[in-house]
Amino acid sequence: MERRSVLGYGAAALGALGLALFVGWWQVDGPGGPEPDGRRPLPLTAMEFDLTDHQGRPVGPDTLVGSPTLIFFGFTYCPDVCPTTLADISGWLDALGEDAEQLNVVFITVDPERDNVEAMAEYIGYFHPAIRGWTGTEQQIALAVEGFRATYEKVQTDGGDYTMNHTASVFLFDAEGRFVTTIDYHEPRDFAVPKIRRAMNEEKTEGAT
């Protein structure tokens, strides 16, 4: 009798522990986690891709480590979202004044078919001078997009042309290359500059300690 009840308690305790572990996993890493799709961008140090900047120089995630980074995807044949994002970012950089010089600001095209180095150079020339434009092969662009857990898709339009659906969020990384946060497309502009400052300050506190 006593043995059986001890076993019973033991089994119940194990069951409770198992349940607690399961609930913990569910809430932290599992489907109940704070980011339901678990699609948090990798640290820049864990990404691997080789692209070319608008001045023809080879670049990759390593190029960005050492300074806080603001990075986003788009394409130069985009009439609405991309020029708006680039104009918004130009405004944020103006608001940061001289501090903007500490930032890497990169626009990666998701349309390498049309956006070659020359096209990127011409296009970004109309925006804040800190903004750099990166392009490359379709394969390397796909690798980069995957590292950021972003998405893009080519969509045919009725004029026989095509457009690109793509993640329009701006990604922020600290100087160590760790993902900090995103600035979403419809977020009020007032939130953007403090977020950028946060990514920059994480670098400073790291440096101070």
Next chain:
Amino acid sequence: MKPHRIALLVALALPFGIATSALADSDDIVVENAWARASIGTSRPGAVYMEIRNKGDEPVTLTGLQTDLAMMPKIHRTATDEQGVSSMSPVGEIVIAPGETVALEPGGLHAMLMQLQRPMEESESFLLTLTFSDRGETTVEVPILGIAARGPED
């Protein structure tokens, strides 16, 4: 209804290409704060933004656009989903209820100018005609701002 019909006939009788901002028939439709971004060359599509207000007592339906600047001017809508992915799709007709304003603004509705016939040069302007199902047309003069413009005041 009758005054509108007459107004429509008057509008149809008017020659096209008048450079005023509103024609006689469209007193009920007010287009404000129109602006466009400059283009690089002609291969990329342009975008036009504006506010369209219906001052009348009946709904109006915007059915199309016309301009000599582009072969295919169409209203598109940009939508951004919860994952932050933006996509763009053509919008058919836009119904504007009496007293309502429809805003064509960055990141939402916009007039997309496809197949540009000439580059959109900053500080120039062009005429864009809005066609309505029941009240004829309204032609607006659209100023072309810089590529990095964010609103009509830039």
